[in-house]
Every structure is written in structure tokens, then in C-alpha cells.
Amino acid sequence: MNRLHVRLLVAGAVLLLALLTIWLGSQLQRYEDVVEHGPAPQARSNDYLAAELFLRALGLQVARHDGIAGLETLPNSGQTLLLLGDRRNMTPRQTERLLDWAAAGGHLVVVAERLWDEKTGKSGDLLLDRLNLQQYSTRDLDEEAQSPQSSTAEQHPQLTKLYLENESAPAYLAFDTDFHLYDADNRAHAWANSAGATHMLQLQHGNGLVTALTDSWIWQNRNIDEYDHAWLLWYLTQDSEVTLVHRSEHDGLLAQLRKHFPETLTALGLLILFALWHVGQRFGPLLPAASPARRQLQEHLRGSAEFLLRHGREQSLLQRLQQDIQRRANVRHPGFEQLPLSGQLTLLAQLSSLPPASIEQAMRPTPQQRLSATEFTRQVAYLQTLRNAL
CATH class of the missing domain: 1.10.8 (Helicase, Ruva Protein; domain 3)
Incomplete structure (x- = not known):
């Protein structure tokens, strides 16, 4: 085989390879696929991360604390304190400090935690009891005690409406309609109602404000983008620095194990039960210890x-x-x-x-x-x- 034949074979092979490449290229289709990995670890550990980022995007300074114990010094007067965490361990002294801070010009946003008990005349929620704000279950309310339904409420009976001056349409909020706030002293100057209950009350306290809510789940990561939830957060914190307290205490070791390792705890519990059963089993009544002396044949x-x-x-x-x-x-x-x-x-x-x-x-x-x-x-x-x- 001479050089001419070799060159022709090489050229033919290159041509075939080029044609095959062109054909394969024409058969390929470009597409995009989005793979959902779920929320980031920061979002899973912080239910109010989206609210915090939203406020910072508005240009507000936001400080976050995991609990009341972290507030060694309260914010300066004129700021907004969002107290959204569990307050079961709050002491009367801490309650006095918060109310004094609000009276000095701060804005305290707090979530009602307990229902009012008519027999004892209190709910156990130290903050709301001091302000004489009472929370009830809507199932226990009489029809006369519930808020009157308007034409707008009939259109959206499960939503809470907040009306503002000089506004033709209300803001819509998805509070939990199972609860109702009652201002026993009639001090509130602003409120938000659903078809049959009140879910937000705002009242003057000294030189500051106190806003009470039936729940704060509307500002959690999965709900803040619905209805006018983000707008309400902006409305309550506008033109002020914000301190966000969304968790009063960390889960203990047992709670963490129960959450992340339930199967291991179950197996360990069964193992302990079997061990106790094995150690404690008997085949009859206990007999007194035998005397070490040798017995007689009789x-x-x-x-x-x-x-x-x-x-x-x-x-x-x-x-x-x-x-x-x-x-x-x-x-x-x-x-x-x-x-x-x-x-x-x-x-x-x-x-x-x-x-x-x-x-x-x-x-x-x-x-x-x-x-x-x-x-x-x-x-x-x-x-x-x-x-x-x-």
C-alpha cells in the first residue's frame, strides 16, 4: 500500500468521524433541571430567618437573641423588640424590666401564650396579665362576644383584616382563628379582626407601644410571603432598630435524642426492660439462707x-x-x-x-x-x- 492509499484512508476516516460528530450533535437536546435540596441548615435551625433577612433588606439594623436570658441589657428606647419565643420561664422581675422599657419609649411586640382562666382571674402569662389582655378560645365564646361580621369578612371569613386610615382596602393576614384577644381595660387604639375574633391589639404603654398577637407563625419562613404578612412586619418595625427574640430556650439532650434518634431510644428502652425482667424473675418465693453448719442424716x-x-x-x-x-x-x-x-x-x-x-x-x-x-x-x-x- 503506497502513501496515496494511506492518505485516502485517513481522510475517509476523518470525514466519517466528522459526519458522525455532526449527527450526534443534532440529536442532543439542551435542558435545565432544578434539584431541590430542601431548606438550608440555617433556615432549618431558625424559623424566622426569612423575616430577619427581609428586615435587613429594608435597611433596618436587626439583632437576634435566642432567649430572654441573652438580653442582659435591653435595647435603647425607641427600638422595636419582637418577643416571639416561649416565655414560660420568664420571671416577674424580667416582666417588670420589659414593661418599664416599653414605657420609656420602646415598642414591644409579644405573642399571647395562655388562655384566660375565669376561676383564678389570670392566665399565667405575666406580660398579658399585667396589661389585662385576655386570650380566649373561640369555641368558648358566645356569639354576642364575637366580633361582628362585615361584608368583607363574609368574603374571607378565615382571614384577619387590618384597616388603616386613608386606606380603602384592608391588609389581609392569616392568623389562627381558634384564638381571640380581649382588651378588658379598653385601652387598645388599633386592632385586627377576623370574622369572629380579634387577633392583634395595640395599646399605648407610657411613652411606648405594646402590640399583642395571638400567634406569630405568619412570620415564619414558610408563611411570611403569603398575604400581607411581610407588610405587617414592616409596618410594626418601620423606622426603628429591631431586636428579634424567637427562642427562649434550646432543646435539652433528651428532646434532641427523641427528635433525631427515636429508634435508638426505643431499642435502648426495650433493652433496659428485658434486662430488668431477666434480673428480677423468680421461680418461687425467696427462701432464707441455709445455715453453714452440716445437717444430720435425719x-x-x-x-x-x-x-x-x-x-x-x-x-x-x-x-x-x-x-x-x-x-x-x-x-x-x-x-x-x-x-x-x-x-x-x-x-x-x-x-x-x-x-x-x-x-x-x-x-x-x-x-x-x-x-x-x-x-x-x-x-x-x-x-x-x-x-x-x-
């Missing part, structure tokens, strides 16, 4: 007899004595065991020189029913007399 014999009497009853003991007599008679008269019963009784009478009536009484078959103590003693006496005579 005690061993008595114990053996009591054991046989307890497990085999009288029949076992009587049969053993009868079998012993038959062995002794067979030694003295080979072939004894092959004789009929009448012949055995006659031979036993000859060997022992005892009357036939006593022999028959001693060797009679043992009854299946339980013998009385007297009958058992008499039968044993007959057998012992016969055995001793052999």
Missing part, C-alpha cells in the same frame, strides 16, 4: 421424704415400699415375681410368718385418690412390718 431423709410426698404424693412412697418388699422376697425365693398375685401373697405369708389378712392389707394396690393421714400411716406400718419380717 434432716436429709426428712427433706427427701417431704420432696417425694410433695411431688409424687402418697402413691409414690407406698409403691417404693412395696417394690422393696418384692425385691427382698425375690432374693429369698427366686421366681417370686413370676407368681400370680394370690401366690405372691401366700408365699409372703409363709416367708414372714404373718397372717394373710395383714399381707393383703399391706400389698394392696395404692388408690389414686388422696389418703388421709391416718390411712397413710396405717398402710406404711403394715409395709414396714412386712419388710422387717423378711
Whole structure:
């Protein structure tokens, strides 16, 4: 093969490869696919991360604390404090500090945590009890006590409406309609109602403001972009620095284990139960510890007899004595065991020189029913007399 042929083959191979590449390129289609990895770890650990980023995007300074204990010094007057976390462990002294801070010109936004108890005259929520704001379940309200329904409420009965001056349309909010706030002192100057309940109250407290809400889930990551939730957050915090407290206490070790390792805790609990059952199982009542001294032969014999009497009853003991007599008679008269019963009784009478009536009484078959103590003693006496005579 000369060089010309080689060049032609190489050129043909290159041409075929180029055509194949062009054809494959025409068959490929470009597409985009979005893979959802779920929320970021920061969002999973902070339910109000979106609210915090929203406020910062508005140019507001936002400080975040995990709990009341982190507020060693309260914000300066004129700022907004969003107290959205659990306040079960709040002390009366901390409550006084917060109310004094609000009276000095701060804006305190707080979530009602407990229902009003008519019997005790309080709810246990120290902040709301001091302000005489009462929270009720809408199921316990009379129809007359519920907020009157307007034409707008009839269109959206599950939404809360907030009306502002110089505004033709209200802001719509998705508060939990199972709860209702009541201003017992009639101090509130602004409020937001759903079809049958009040979910936000705002009142003057000294030189500052206090805003009470039935719940704050509208500002959590999954709900802040719905309806006018983000607008309400802006409206309550506008033109002020914000301190956000959304968690009063961290989950304990047991709560973390129960949340992340429920199967492991279940297996550990079952293992502990089985171990306790194994250690604590018994087969009878506890017996006193045995004396270290050696027992006499009579005690061993008595114990053996009591054991046989307890497990085999009288029949076992009587049969053993009868079998012993038959062995002794067979030694003295080979072939004894092959004789009929009448012949055995006659031979036993000859060997022992005892009357036939006593022999028959001693060797009679043992009854299946339980013998009385007297009958058992008499039968044993007959057998012992016969055995001793052999």
C-alpha cells in the first residue's frame, strides 16, 4: 500500500468521524433541571430567618437573641423588640424590666401564650396579665362576644383584616382563628379582626407601644410571603432598630435524642426492660439462707421424704415400699415375681410368718385418690412390718 492509499484512508476516516460528530450533535437536546435540596441548615435551625433577612433588606439594623436570658441589657428606647419565643420561664422581675422599657419609649411586640382562666382571674402569662389582655378560645365564646361580621369578612371569613386610615382596602393576614384577644381595660387604639375574633391589639404603654398577637407563625419562613404578612412586619418595625427574640430556650439532650434518634431510644428502652425482667424473675418465693453448719442424716431423709410426698404424693412412697418388699422376697425365693398375685401373697405369708389378712392389707394396690393421714400411716406400718419380717 503506497502513501496515496494511506492518505485516502485517513481522510475517509476523518470525514466519517466528522459526519458522525455532526449527527450526534443534532440529536442532543439542551435542558435545565432544578434539584431541590430542601431548606438550608440555617433556615432549618431558625424559623424566622426569612423575616430577619427581609428586615435587613429594608435597611433596618436587626439583632437576634435566642432567649430572654441573652438580653442582659435591653435595647435603647425607641427600638422595636419582637418577643416571639416561649416565655414560660420568664420571671416577674424580667416582666417588670420589659414593661418599664416599653414605657420609656420602646415598642414591644409579644405573642399571647395562655388562655384566660375565669376561676383564678389570670392566665399565667405575666406580660398579658399585667396589661389585662385576655386570650380566649373561640369555641368558648358566645356569639354576642364575637366580633361582628362585615361584608368583607363574609368574603374571607378565615382571614384577619387590618384597616388603616386613608386606606380603602384592608391588609389581609392569616392568623389562627381558634384564638381571640380581649382588651378588658379598653385601652387598645388599633386592632385586627377576623370574622369572629380579634387577633392583634395595640395599646399605648407610657411613652411606648405594646402590640399583642395571638400567634406569630405568619412570620415564619414558610408563611411570611403569603398575604400581607411581610407588610405587617414592616409596618410594626418601620423606622426603628429591631431586636428579634424567637427562642427562649434550646432543646435539652433528651428532646434532641427523641427528635433525631427515636429508634435508638426505643431499642435502648426495650433493652433496659428485658434486662430488668431477666434480673428480677423468680421461680418461687425467696427462701432464707441455709445455715453453714452440716445437717444430720435425719434432716436429709426428712427433706427427701417431704420432696417425694410433695411431688409424687402418697402413691409414690407406698409403691417404693412395696417394690422393696418384692425385691427382698425375690432374693429369698427366686421366681417370686413370676407368681400370680394370690401366690405372691401366700408365699409372703409363709416367708414372714404373718397372717394373710395383714399381707393383703399391706400389698394392696395404692388408690389414686388422696389418703388421709391416718390411712397413710396405717398402710406404711403394715409395709414396714412386712419388710422387717423378711
